[in-house]
Amino acid sequence: MIARIRAWRFFWIFLALAVVSACGRGGADSYKVIYEMENPSASAEDGVAADSPAPHYRIGVVPKLSNTYFDVVKQGAQEAAWDIDVELLYKVPASTDPQDQIEAIRDLMEQKVDAIAVSANDPQALVPVLGEAKQMGIKIITWDADTEPEAREFYVNMVDPETLGRHLIDTLAWSIGEKGEFAIMTASLSAANQNEWIKWMKAQRQEYYPNMKLVEIVPTDDAPDKAYDAAKELLKKHPNLRGIVGNASVGPPAAAQAVKEADAAGRISVVGLSTPNLMRGYLHEGYAQTATLWSPKKLGYLTVVLARNLLLGQTPYDDQPVEKVGNIRVNGDMIIMGAPLDFTKDNVDQYDF
Amino acid sequence: MISRLRERLKLRNTRLSSKLIMTYLLLTVIPMSLLGYVTYTQFTRSIEEQIGEYMPRFLNQANSNIEQRLMELASLPDLLFNSDDMIAILRRDEEQSVSDRNKDLFSLNSYMSRTYLGGSNPDVLAVFLLSKNRFFQSSKVAYTGFDRDQAIAPYRYELSNLVEKPKIILPSETGLRFQNDVPYILIMKQIADTDNRRILGTMFIAVQLTFIDRILHDFEKNDKADLWVMNGKGERLYHTDPEMIGTFDAEIDRYPIRNGSFRTTGAGPQRLVSVTESAELGWVFVHSIPLKYLTEKTDLVRNVTVFAFIGVVLVTAILAVVLSLNITRPLKKLSRLMKNAEMGHFQVDHSLQSRDEVGSLARSFNSMITTTRELIQTNYRIEIRQKEAELYALQSQINPHFIYNTLETIGMAVEERETETVVDMVTLLGRMLRFSVGNKAKSVPLTDEVQHIRDYLTIQKYRFEDRLTFDIQLGTDIERENLYSPKFILQPIVENAIKHGLETRKVLDIQIGIGKEMSFRSGKQDVVYRIRDNGPGIPAERMAELEEALRSDTHIDKDSGFGLSNVNARIVLMHGPEYGIQLHSIYGKGTEVIVRIPALNGMEGLAESEGMDKSRGEEE
Known part of the structure; x- marks a missing residue:
């Protein structure tokens, strides 16, 4: 008997609800979320690097010596340092003697740089000191002229x-x-x-x-x-x-x-x-x-950018577009910046380095 | 508490048929409608969720396709580097002769026309290139409002820094208009001389929106849906309805999410809106479709279901009503019959012939009614017979003829001064009257009954003198036992014998014998009266009539047979059918009447007769 009374009560409640819900339509415009997508994955990779504030790295660059060519490289390296907000320490050795380059590298090690990019005068002679730098946690890359492969992470070559x-x-x-x-x-x-x-x-x-x-x-x-x-x-x-x-x-x-x-x-x-x-x-x-x-400015620019990328944990890959440089090629642990440029009397005026 | 009690009482008092119908509703209609409702809502919700989950993904896909296409378009400026001549023109300084400058303009314009407006890029409307105060352009469609000074002015400040990423310019941000108002977007991209680390210029590529159209059209072919692309401020740069391009979506800031789906629940038709935001471009892709188109098929199914449901409910409701009426109608009829029976109308209704419980109840009731009616009728008959018998006996006792004749005989005896005779007769008459009046019981001691008939015959003997002789033989065993007999059973028989006998015979002889005999009908020792006369006897056909009259209980016959059948009926009613009167007669020789009654001694007989009296009294 009581159960039946309850059943009746449920019936009336149900009826009342149905009536109420039927009348409930209308009113202000509002939205009911049905599905929310997790962060769209497209272009997420690039976004991560750009979003997290990169630490202010110190990058040491060592040329073979000071001459017109390497001075132009320095311009490009400096431009990159401004663009990507790193500190550039451009350390010129006194002479082409490998010993002087070792000095320059030691100097940078003392200044506790995060990475050293070196254009080696001698592939063997620099290996021990670069090994020491590596022990200190300094990332080593080479550019322009390579060392023995074990001494560095990769080699930024201008051309094939x-x-x-x-x-x-x-x-x-x-x-x-x-x-x-x-x-x-x-x-x-x-x-x-x-x-x-x-x-x-x-x-x-x-x-x-x-x-x-x-x-x-x-x-x-x-x-x-x-x-x-x-x-x-x-x-x-x-x-x-x-x-x-x-x-x-x-x-x-x-x-x-x-x-x-x-x-x-x-x-x-x-x-x-x-x-x-x-x-x-x-x-x-x-x-x-x-x-x-090639463009020495571009080489300097690319070297600094790649050194910074390495510090961020990004190793270069084939056909990677590098901003303000273009697409680079990667062949094993050698990076190739591009094709050589020919200057003749007809076009030499187009270039300013 | 009180109201609940009242409700309960109310429910208890509801008619059975209503309760049955309500129960049916509770058990079928409500669960079915609930089930249908829940199924439908769940189904539409799952459709909504499916579309709501799938649309943002598709938009995301479309989004990345469009982004990819834009990136392809944005890489078009790099094609300039394929031509050293063109790069040389761009690298050239401003200080030149006018003719050289116009020559450069011509070659670069035609190069751009060949490279960009050719077959592989059907969407490109026009290409503009601003380099060192020189303005190169190449266009498929006539345009207005874009030259070096007016159009690019807002972006001039951006040109000084090298910006690798392309920038999208919407028509609202520039004065550029094409013939026929072709919808377009402008991709602005700087041309970087990576070798010299310089900016060579800025290229503007006007792209027709047909490429978005193509990409989106592959995804959504439903023309009920609206698809649009807008920037973060709500400006629609593309819409499936071309009229809407360039208008603003005022709602954009009220959208609850930028990546996902939601339902509008305001006035007007509800819509399912899916949005994704492009991280790269900052564009918002919106797909909006009225819910009813999504649930079109479901709604059809729902409508069919609702109609089928209503049909089923109607049919089953009718069945339920018929069924419950089928149950309750016989009950109602039965209760009417019972009420009638209560009022005293014992009718049998044979219309309830079903074989179910109600039918068997009805049958039992009918048989009960029948039995009751029979009982009543039997009792009634017994009563009437009894009354009639008593009345008759009373009438016989104070038969005016008898009294008149007797008094006349007494009178004659007085005249003849036969004092003794007179005294005897008056004494006899007085005893007879006392016997008939004094005792109201139906049963009297057998000896009194015999005494009474002897008195009667004695008085008749005084009257008819020699014409009548009689003899009464009373068995000695009967005299000893204190036996009882129904009252007035012998007088009607003897009267009959005298009446018929004296009509035809000169001398009538009546022999009365009383004794106990073994009866094979009752299996007991019964008392048997034998009244034998030598009267005229009974003719065979008359005999048959009489026997018929004795067997059938009718007492309509008021003539000679009346007395006999009355006596017989009384005995049968009192003691059962195995007792009563038997007739034997030989026509012309005489008749013997045998009266058989049970041998009941004093107390038994009294108790029986009184008990019957008592019970009869109660009934009345």
Whole structure:
């Protein structure tokens, strides 16, 4: 009996509810959330790095020495340091002697930098000191000229060495008509990057240019005076010399100056790695035919950005777009910034380094 | 408490059929409607949730497709680097001759026209390039309101710094208008000379919104749905309805979430709104569809269900009503019958012939009524018969003829001075009168009954003298026992014998024998009266009539048979059918009447007759 009374009561309550809910429609505009999506994953990766405030890192950059090329690199490195808010310690060694570079590195270690990027004068000599720095928790990368792989995380290369080496011989061959004697002016016989290029220059000659003959490879120690002397010496020593190719930035201007002084324009061609500013005059006057290089500013910029990224735990990957640099290539532990640029009398004025 | 009690009483007093119908409603209609309601709401909710979960994902997908497409468009400026000549033009300083400058303008404009407005980018409407105070442009459609000074002015300050990321400019932020008001967005991207670490210029790419259309159209083909893209301020830069492009969504700040789905629950049709916000662009993608289109099919199912439900409810309700009436109608009829019986109308109703419990109840009741009625009728008959018998006996006792004849005989005896005879007759008459008047009991001692008939016959003997002879033989065993007999059972028989006998015979002889005999009907020793006369006898057909009259209880016959059948009926009523009167007669020779009664001694007989008296008194 009581159960039935309850049932009745439920029935009335139900009826009342139905009536109430039927009347409940209408009223102010409001929203009822049905589903809330967790943070959309698109573009989250980039967002994380940008969102978390990066610590103010101190990055040490060590060039081979001070010259026009490395000064331009410093400009790029400084620009990057401003852009990404890190402290740049640009430590120039006293000379190309590896011992001086070791000094410079020790100096940076004392200043407790977070990362060191070095352009090595000698691939072996720097390994112990870089090992020490690594022990201190300093991240090591190399740029421009590499060390032994165990000493650093990765190597920021400007161009693919094979491409560059073969291209340099191509520009020379085009200038001298694919035959005749030529000499190579290199920075130091121990610098790893230059030796690598020379290897590919020889290979290219072997492959395509049987009528060209390499007569000598002379070091310049990246010093303009020494390079100038060496160029004059070459002209004197090899009367049949048709071309000089320089694979370090002081080489081609020195050779062009020697050619100018010997009044050998047209007889002897000068090509090689150098900056537009150093070569502009010689190119316009016809003492040099082609200068080849990359943007040293871009190299400095990229080096600092990649060092900072490494400190944030981001290792570079192939085809990675780097802001204000472009897409980079990664080949093992070597990063390649891009393709080489050729400067001739037609376009050298477009460049300001 | 009181109200609950009242409710309870009310419920108890509700009619059974109402209770049955209510119970049916409780057990079927309410659970069914509840079930239907819950199922429907759950189903629509799950549809809502499914769409609500799926739409933001799809929007997110569309969003990333659009972002990707925008990034592709934003990378178009890099194509300039494919041409050294074009880069050379851009790198060139301002100080040139007018002709050189116009030559550069021409080559770069035509290069952009070839590169950007060609086949692979059908969405690009126009490309503008601002570089070192030079304004390059290339357009598919005629436009107004965009040149070096007026259009770019608001962004000039941004041009000094190298900004890698593209910026989207909406039509509301610039004066640029294309012919026919083609909807567009402007992608602003700086061109960086990474080698020289300089900004070469800024490119503006006007893109038709058809690419958004294409991407979104792949996702949503339902034209009932609205899809739009707006910026963080609510400006709709794209809408499936082209009229709406450029308008503002005032509600944007009231949206409860920017990534997910919600339902509008205001006036007007409810809508399911899904939104996602693009992290990259800051755009909000909105998909809005009226709920009723989502639940269209469900609503159809619901309507069908509701109709089917109502139909079923109606049918079952009718069944329930019929069924409960089927149960209660016989009960009602039965109760009416009972009420009638209470009022004294013992009718039998055979319309309740169902074989269920109510039917068997009705049958039992009917048989009870029948039995009751029979009992009543039996009692009634007995009563009437008894009364009639008594009346008759009374009438016989004070038969005026008898008294008149007797008094006449006495008178003659007085004239003849036969004093003794007179005294005898008056004494006899007086005793007879006392016997008939004095004792009201139905049963009297057997000896009194015999004495009474002897008195009667003696008086008749005085009257008819030699014409009548009689003899009464009383068994000695009967005299000893104190036996009882119904009153006035012999006189009607003897009167009958005298009446018929004296009509035809000169001398009538009546023999009366009283004795005990073993009866095979009752299986006991019964008292038997034998009244034998030598009267005319009874003809065979008359005999049959009489026997018929004795057997059938009718007492309508008031003539000669009346006395006999009355006596017989009284005995049968009092003692059962195994007792009563038997007739034997030979026509012309005489008749013998045998009266058989049970042998009851004094107390038994009294008790029996009194008990019957008593019970009869109560009934009356």
